[in-house]
Amino acid sequence: MLMNDTQKALLAIYLPLTVLVAVLDDIYPEAAVVKYVKYAIIVTFFLVSLIVHKRYYEQNVMAMSLFFVMLADFFLVFSTTLNLKVSLAPYGVVCFTLAYVCLIYVYQKNFSIGRAEIITAVPIMAAFLYVFVSLNAYVSGIMALGALVFGITLSYMTWTSVCTLFRGYFTKRASIMISISGVCMFICDLGVAYSLLDPNYGYAFWQKNIVWSAYLIGWALLDLIICEEDLKYKK
Numbered sequence: 001m002l003m004n005d006t007q008k009a010l011l012a013i014y015l016p017l018t019v020l021v022a023v024l025d026d027i028y029p030e031a032a033v034v035k036y037v038k039y040a041i042i043v044t045f046f047l048v049s050l051i052v053h054k055r056y057y058e059q060n061v062m063a064m065s066l067f068f069v070m071l072a073d074f075f076l077v078f079s080t081t082l083n084l085k086v087s088l089a090p091y092g093v094v095c096f097t098l099a100y101v102c103l104i105y106v107y108q109k110n111f112s113i114g115r116a117e118i119i120t121a122v123p124i125m126a127a128f129l130y131v132f133v134s135l136n137a138y139v140s141g142i143m144a145l146g147a148l149v150f151g152i153t154l155s156y157m158t159w160t161s162v163c164t165l166f167r168g169y170f171t172k173r174a175s176i177m178i179s180i181s182g183v184c185m186f187i188c189d190l191g192v193a194y195s196l197l198d199p200n201y202g203y204a205f206w207q208k209n210i211v212w213s214a215y216l217i218g219w220a221l222l223d224l225i226i227c228e229e230d231l232k233y234k235k
Contacts, residue, residue: 006052006227014220017041021216022209029205032081038212039078045219046070049226058106059226065102069219071095089196090146096189097150100157103222107160107178109169116166121159124186128155131190135197147197158186174231177221184218187211 003011021041024034049063075092128151139147161182164175191211194201225231 003224004227004229007224010048010220010223010227014041014216014223018213018216018220021212025208025212026205029208035077035081039073041216042070042073042077042219045223048223052223052227054226055229056231058109058231059228061102061106062222062226065099066219066222068095068099068102072099090143093146093150097153100153100185103182104153104157104160107157107164107182109164110167111160112167114166117159117163120162124155124159124162127186127190128152131193135193138197138199147193151193154186154189158182168233170232171230174225174228177225177228181218181221181225184214184221188215188218 021034021038024031024037028034046063046066046069049059049066054060054063072092072095075088075095079088132148132151135147136144162179164170164178165172170178188211191207191214195211
């Protein structure tokens with residue numbers, strides 16, 4: 001089945017916006033106006049998920065995850081333009097964790113563990129362990145515990161999103177979009193972890209472009225999934 005008109009329109013809007021953000025990040029790094037543009041895009045992700053027609057209950061839960069993402073980016077992106085004396089990043093991390101919990105709830109349908117699921121877990125677990133060990137020197141106490149909980153939640157969400165390809169609950173097309181979306185979120189958040197926790201991390205422009213492109217593509221894909229008319233296999 002081809003994309004419906006809503007999905008085509010969303011692609012036509014969000015792909016150029018992703019390129020625009022990459023260009024603005026390179027020309028005006030850390031400029032407040034660029035952060036406003038980024039946050040405005042995230043707000044539209046949630047608004048789209050709110051107003052589009054949803055055929056399945058799972059799509060409503062996905063929309064709830066975008067609500068938490070909108071809150072998270074207020075704390076992580078928008079608040080940095082307000083010259084506050086304290087960082088609100090921990091609240092953003094909590095909101096992202098809740099967003100991923102929503103997605104885990106959806107992607108868990110027809111849960112199973114077989115050879116494909118085990119093989120899928122290996123690279124995700126390896127990447128998580130590498131990042132956690134390399135950043136462990138910069139965190140301690142409650143921050144270390146929070147980072148561990150978030151990392152496990154993110155990794156599990158990524159793993160179970162890819163595993164939708166093998167479980168036969170969602171259509172093959174929907175499963176492909178779900179798995180790509182999950183991997184993009186994983187790539188983005190690993191980069192964000194370094195930028196937030198490693199004081200020696202340079203965060204070069206190309207690294208920021210990768211992080212933000214993966215971020216916008218991952219959540220834009222979720223909007224496309226929310227608009228999907230054939231989300232599940234018909235019994």
